[in-house]
Amino acid sequence: MADTATAGHGLGGMTMAGEVMAGVVMVGGSGPSDRHNDTYFPPIRRYLVDAGIAVLSYDKRGVGGSSGEWRDATLDDLAADAVAALDFLRAQPGVRPEAAGLFGHSEGGWVVLRAATTARVGPPWVITNSCPGVTPAAQERHALSSALRERRSARQDVDIDGSLALFDRLVEAGRRGAGFTEVQRLVESAGKAAWLGDYWAEVDDRLWEFLKRKQDHDPVPDTLRLRCPHLAIFGGADPLVPVAESIHRFGTAACRPDRHHRATLTTEVFPGADHRIRPAHGTRPAPGYLTGLTRWITGHAGGRQLL
Structure with missing residues (x-):
């Protein structure tokens, strides 16, 4: 498992407090x-731990203490890492294995949905946080348009139509397997009027x-295969x-008649909140x-409810 975040420094970020119920x-x-997802995870971890929930977060492949390289991974690879982390957490003293689930932020939401459907023993629940219900290509186009x-x-001179058209050409180039040299020429030929922002700022051959x-990963088929409750959290102004x-x-997807009877869907939208669910x-x-996050976890873990 050289390319997988395994027990030890690569996983890290595991915190427990007192009697653990989930x-x-x-x-x-x-x-x-x-493992901190920049600065986003630590305050969530602290709150959950204070509520008696064990939390495990880990460095992505090639980051911090983890071996491998995330840019060489597939979504299945990243999901396998999440499953390995879940198995590790379930094996810890004080953690009830049947009450340990998955939380994925943004792209991590796609990862945990796939992990929930591929784990040998699926989780009792899964939470997606600011996870798009569309493909990465559609999500990136929306972000670029925003x-x-x-x-x-802000009265800056931008060519919205030209920039989005360039983005669409890059997506089509990706679908036909174009190499980085070809798409870099495509971007350069568009000139300064076309602005791709963060989408293209750090793209190199490996990232391309x-x-x-x-780019065409669709999370809906994974939601259709869920056999557990799903909480989907969004910021209304993301x-x-x-x-x-x-x-x-x-x-x-939740309304499909062939969906598993335990695969309920709860949606929470925080009006005016951003991608990290902040005002x-x-x-x-x-x-x-x-x-709300803690109450949902404890409620689906068979533990005590918070007032």
């Missing part, structure tokens, strides 16, 4: 996310191959995720986010 593996978002509109509202592999469309797609210009979680 556990959660927290999976970070896109890019080189470590950024372009924001720049225009990673983006090609995952500029990176098409929230309404994501809720619609998750909800449509506008805020640094703390939206009111009710941490208490």
Whole structure:
């Protein structure tokens, strides 16, 4: 398992307090996310631990103490890492194995949905946090469109139509297997009027191959295979995720008659909150986010409810 985050320094980030009734593996978002997911996970971990929930978060492949390279991985590889982390957490003293589930933020939501459907012993519940219900290509296009509109509202000269058209050409190039040299020429030929922001800022040959592999991943088939409750959390003002469309797609899947009877769907939207479920210009979680998250976990773990 040289390429998998395994027990030891690669996993890390495991915290427990007192008598433990449940556990959660927290999976970070896109890019080189470590066990803290920048600064996002620590306050959530602290709150859950104080509520008596064991928490395990880990460095993505090639980040921090983990071996391997995330840009060489597939989504199945990342899901296998999440399953390995869940198995490790379940084996810890004080953790009830049947009460340990998965939490995935952003891209991590796609990962935990896949992990929940591929684990030999599936989790009792899964939580997606700001996870798009659409493909990565559709999500990135939405994020780019939001950024372009924001720049225009700030009176910056941007070519919205040209930039989105360039993005669409890059997606089509990825689908036909174009190499990085070809798509880099495509970007350069578009000139300064086309602005791709963070989507293209750090793309190199290795990252381009990673983006090609995952761009058309559809999370809905994984939700259809769930055999456990699913909590989908969104910030109502998330500029990176098409929230309404994501809720619609998750909800449509939940209404399928062939869905497992335990695969309930709970959707929580925090009005005005961003991708990290914070109020506008805020640094703390939206009111009710941490208490609601903890209450849902304890309620589905058969433990005590928080007041």
